[in-house]
Amino acid sequence: MSVASITAASGPLCDLSAQETIDKLKANFDYGKFPDPVEKSKITGHTQKVYDAAFSGDGTIVATCSQDNSCLTTNVASNLKTSKAVKCSFVMGCALNSNGKMLAFGGMDNAITLTDLTNPMEPVEKKKIAEGHEGYISRLAFVDDKQLLTTSGDGTAILWDLTTAKIKTHFKGHTGDCNSLSIASAKPNMFATGSTDKTCRVWDMNTGKSVRCFTAASEVNCVAMFPTGEGVSCGLENGAVQFYDVGSYGCVNKSAVKNKNQRVLSIATSISGRWTYAGLNTGQIQMSDTFCPTKWKLINAHQADKGEAYVCAMQMAKDGACLATASYDGCAKIWMGPPTRPV
Numbered sequence: 001m002s003v004a005s006i007t008a009a010s011g012p013l014c015d016l017s018a019q020e021t022i023d024k025l026k027a028n029f030d031y032g033k034f035p036d037p038v039e040k041s042k043i044t045g046h047t048q049k050v051y052d053a054a055f056s057g058d059g060t061i062v063a064t065c066s067q068d069n070s071c072l073t074t075n076v077a078s079n080l081k082t083s084k085a086v087k088c089s090f091v092m093g094c095a096l097n098s099n100g101k102m103l104a105f106g107g108m109d110n111a112i113t114l115t116d117l118t119n120p121m122e123p124v125e126k127k128k129i130a131e132g133h134e135g136y137i138s139r140l141a142f143v144d145d146k147q148l149l150t151t152s153g154d155g156t157a158i159l160w161d162l163t164t165a166k167i168k169t170h171f172k173g174h175t176g177d178c179n180s181l182s183i184a185s186a187k188p189n190m191f192a193t194g195s196t197d198k199t200c201r202v203w204d205m206n207t208g209k210s211v212r213c214f215t216a217a218s219e220v221n222c223v224a225m226f227p228t229g230e231g232v233s234c235g236l237e238n239g240a241v242q243f244y245d246v247g248s249y250g251c252v253n254k255s256a257v258k259n260k261n262q263r264v265l266s267i268a269t270s271i272s273g274r275w276t277y278a279g280l281n282t283g284q285i286q287m288s289d290t291f292c293p294t295k296w297k298l299i300n301a302h303q304a305d306k307g308e309a310y311v312c313a314m315q316m317a318k319d320g321a322c323l324a325t326a327s328y329d330g331c332a333k334i335w336m337g338p339p340t341r342p343v
Contacts, residue, residue, distance in 0.1 A: 034275070034287050034297050037323065041079040043332040045072050051107075052093045052313040053326035057142065059317035061100030062324050064332045065091040071105055073117065076322060076334055083120035088113065095140040095148070102126075104148055106137025112150060114162065129165050132158050139181040143188055143205070151178040157193055159205060169208040173201055180222045184229030185318050192232045194220030200234045202246055214244045214251065222267040222314075224276070233290065235264030235278050243276070243290060255293035258286070265312045271320025279311025279325060301335075302327035 043053075048067035055062050061082055065071040071086040071094055082100065090108035097104075103123070106112040111130040115123050135153030143149055147168070148160045155178050157171040176197030183191040189205045196219045202212035218238035225232045231252075233243045239262030243253040266279035269290065276293070278286040283303055288296035302309045302325065313326040323335040 034289075037277075037285075037287070037299065037335040039301075040322065040334045040336045041076075043072070043074050043079065043334070044330075045081065045085070046070065046330050046332075048330060049308075049328040050313075050326040050330060050332050051091065052139075053324040053332045054093075054095045054141075054315055055317045055322075055324060056096040056100035057098030057318060058100070059319050059321055061096055062332070062334065063094045063096045063100075063103055063105075064326060065094040065105055066330075067091075071103060071115075073100060073103065076317075079334075083117045084123055086115050086117075086123045093137060093139045095142050097142045097145045102142075102145070104140050104142070106140055106150065108136045110134065110136060110152075112137060112140065112148070112160070114148075127162075127165050129160065132160070132167055135177070138177070138179045141181055141183055141191075143183065149181065149183065149191060151181045151193055153177045153179070155195065155197075157181065157191075157203065169205065171203050171208060171210070173210045173213070174199065176219075180220065182223045182225040182232070184225045185227045187229035190225070190229040192223045192225045194223040194234055196220070200232060200244065202229075202232060212244075212246055212249060214242075214249075216242055217254070221263065221265050222279075224267045224269045224316075226269060226273045227271055228273070231273065231290075233267055233269055233276050235267040237263055239263055239280075241267065241276060241278050241286075241288065241293060243293065253291065253293050255286075255288060255296065258296075258298075265310055266314035266325070268314045268316040268323060270316065277314060277316075277323060279314045281308070281310045283309030283311060283327065283329065285311060285314075285325065301325055301333065302329045302331070304329040 046066035071088045073082045088105045092107035094105040103115040114127040116126045133152035151157045155174040159169040161168045174195040176195045180194035200214045201210045218236040222235040239257040241255040263281040264278045268277045276290045285299040285301045308328040310328040326332045
């Protein structure tokens with residue numbers, strides 16, 4: 001029996017055409033029904049603005065760094081500090097390795113400091129890498145326990161070999177400050193960076209090349225890759241969020257700006273990719289449907305009695321179990337609940 005005869009025979013049995021079926025599915029799909037994230041704990045101990053929050057690879061420890069020149073590590077389950085505070089002057093970003101025993105941080109001193117936390121009461125500075133970047137260190141992330149990825153105000157990213165403290169790969173292409181970084185957890189050879197040059201770039205660690213360069217509507221303050229590496233979301237200075245599909249090399253969704261003073265300072269994606277979380281300069285988290293960004297809700301996340309409450313950093317644990325946020329209000333928070341799990 002030929003394909004044509006099968007199609008002709010099945011046609012009368014179908015109630016809807018292919019397009020009508022798609023339209024019906026879209027109409028019934030539950031866009032915008034957001035399961036609220038639950039605040040699990042509030043990480044205190046810092047006395048000034050908290051600039052970054054980063055999970056260990058296993059998701060059990062979170063590191064936070066602050067303008068008070070300290071970096072704290074906290075157990076996610078118990079909310080108890082796991083090591084003595086580490087002194088870190090001019091810090092802007094931090095990262096933990098797979099088990100939380102190695103801390104990396106950097107900032108305005110243009111250097112990367114590695115601290116051994118094996119003995120929690122006596123943190124030991126293992127290495128300080130001062131040669132490589134010619135600008136401030138904006139963000140850091142462990143690729144594995146032997147490799148560290150950093151971005152800088154000099155417009156570049158560097159992959160470091162931690163056993164030798166030498167550069168493995170230098171990623172060049174941005175023409176402005178490179179201020180954000182996100183690694184695809186399921187494809188750790190791929191990562192994205194954002195820049196004040198209004199572009200988001202996707203890089204291949206194996207080749208050292210930029211495989212995609214997306215031009216945004218405004219300066220890119222933050223990026224979040226899909227775990228699969230198939231997409232990347234960007235938070236912009238003008239308050240919008242743009243979502244790019246890596247395969248088609250195009251912008252497939254863009255959220256509307258909610259008010260003229262809004263800025264997106266941090267961003268994260270749920271492990272399934274369904275939900276996008278954007279940290280705002282208002283102290284709120286804007287939660288939206290990644291595939292229908294006109295559907296959104298605001299969550300009051302951080303508040304300051306005086307001064308600013310910017311949600312300046314945000315990270316999803318690799319297993320998707322919880323979300324960490326850091327704010328200028330002097331604290332960090334851990335969020336849990338249905339939105340951080342696959343849907």
